[in-house]
Amino acid sequence: MNAGVVADRQGEPDRDLAVRVLAGDEPAFRQLYQRHTPRLFQLALRLVGGDTADAEDVVQDTWIKATEKLDTFRWESAFGTWLGAIGINVARETQRRHGRRREVEWSDAAEPPAAAPLERLEPVDLERAIAALPDGYRTVLVLHDIEGYTHEEIGAQLGVAAGTTKSQLFWARRAVRALLAPEAKGRLT
Amino acid sequence: MNDPNELSPAERRALEALPRERAPRAELEDRVVAALQRRGLLPIPLSRADGARRRLTPWLVGAVAASLALFVGGFAAGQYVGSRSGAAAVLSGVQASRGDVAEVAAHAERAGAMYVAALTALSRLSDTADAPTRATARQAAITAFGAAASEVAHLAPDDPLAAAVLRGLDERAQGQRPASSTRSVVWF
Numbered sequence A: 001m002n003a004g005v006v007a008d009r010q011g012e013p014d015r016d017l018a019v020r021v022l023a024g025d026e027p028a029f030r031q032l033y034q035r036h037t038p039r040l041f042q043l044a045l046r047l048v049g050g051d052t053a054d055a056e057d058v059v060q061d062t063w064i065k066a067t068e069k070l071d072t073f074r075w076e077s078a079f080g081t082w083l084g085a086i087g088i089n090v091a092r093e094t095q096r097r098h099g100r101r102r103e104v105e106w107s108d109a110a111e112p113p114a115a116a117p118l119e120r121l122e123p124v125d126l127e128r129a130i131a132a133l134p135d136g137y138r139t140v141l142v143l144h145d146i147e148g149y150t151h152e153e154i155g156a157q158l159g160v161a162a163g164t165t166k167s168q169l170f171w172a173r174r175a176v177r178a179l180l181a182p183e184a185k186g187r188l189t
Numbered sequence B: 001m002n003d004p005n006e007l008s009p010a011e012r013r014a015l016e017a018l019p020r021e022r023a024p025r026a027e028l029e030d031r032v033v034a035a036l037q038r039r040g041l042l043p044i045p046l047s048r049a050d051g052a053r054r055r056l057t058p059w060l061v062g063a064v065a066a067s068l069a070l071f072v073g074g075f076a077a078g079q080y081v082g083s084r085s086g087a088a089a090v091l092s093g094v095q096a097s098r099g100d101v102a103e104v105a106a107h108a109e110r111a112g113a114m115y116v117a118a119l120t121a122l123s124r125l126s127d128t129a130d131a132p133t134r135a136t137a138r139q140a141a142i143t144a145f146g147a148a149a150s151e152v153a154h155l156a157p158d159d160p161l162a163a164a165v166l167r168g169l170d171e172r173a174q175g176q177r178p179a180s181s182t183r184s185v186v187w188f
Helices: A014-022 A026-047 A052-072 A079-098 A123-131 A135-146 A151-158 A162-180 B009-016 B027-038 B049-054 B056-073 B084-097 B101-128 B131-155 B160-182
Strands: none
Touching: A014 A026, A014 A052, A014 A079, A026 A052, A026 A079, A026 A123, A026 A135, A026 B027, A052 A079, A052 B027, A079 A135, A079 A151, A123 A135, A123 A162, A123 B009, A135 A151, A135 A162, A151 A162, B027 B160, B131 B160
């Protein structure tokens, strides 16, 4: 299916808007921006660990890179997917630039609960636990468990083997469970 | 169920319940558009009505600052001095306005008109002047233009038009740098 000819829920297909953007049409860009930025911003916000200013920078740099490369996009995937892939790379650059290490205290030796009692879990607690993860763990968990990427897709996106992302996901889930354990939740701020 | 490699149904539900979209601050859209314009990826609108409204006050206040500097100090090495009385009037008017935006805006409009009139007169004089005089006149006009753009950029850092003007002037200055020792500098 050619994603570029599928009319978006808001009307004019992405591909038509992109053609207009390439011709310098600012209203077309704004339409494209308004259509795709909420998803991009939420993704960026999670990948950078909840820092709004960083997420806004990621959104801005992503749109700049996307607009620069727009004439080379082959429309073999949905525009939003392509934009998200650029956003992931930009977010990783931001992580590297800041040298952020959100190390949290949990012991790999200790056995965290295999599954935390999440039935009564508030989304804000889950978000905080994800934000508290080290960058690598958080990236894999967000892409796999929230965004629905496969390990192969994550591996290709991040330039690592699928086995590596599986391992990171294992440790990421383990860390989230440890952070959500009743005795650990006080550390989530 | 207890396989630590797998999510429990409750965990899966909790993750699926997290929002996939969140709207950023509305200001980010204009910031992104301005960033694209600065990089030449979108054109800079010169006459869009809503943009002009949004930039009205910074433009006018910037024009006041630049125009006052222009007229009070005189320019073009004395080639044009007819506006000094007008400059004094603008200066006293702005001082009397005590920061009232509407009054400052009105003075800015008058100063802007005087600025254009001065450049017109300068242009006429230049038609009959020798090459060094024309160069001095051109430098005076461009310096005033740059001063105005600089004030606008100071008051509205995201203004794409001011950024484009300053970028162009900067590129022009860099292109002229080898000859800078002979360039006439008009200070005001």
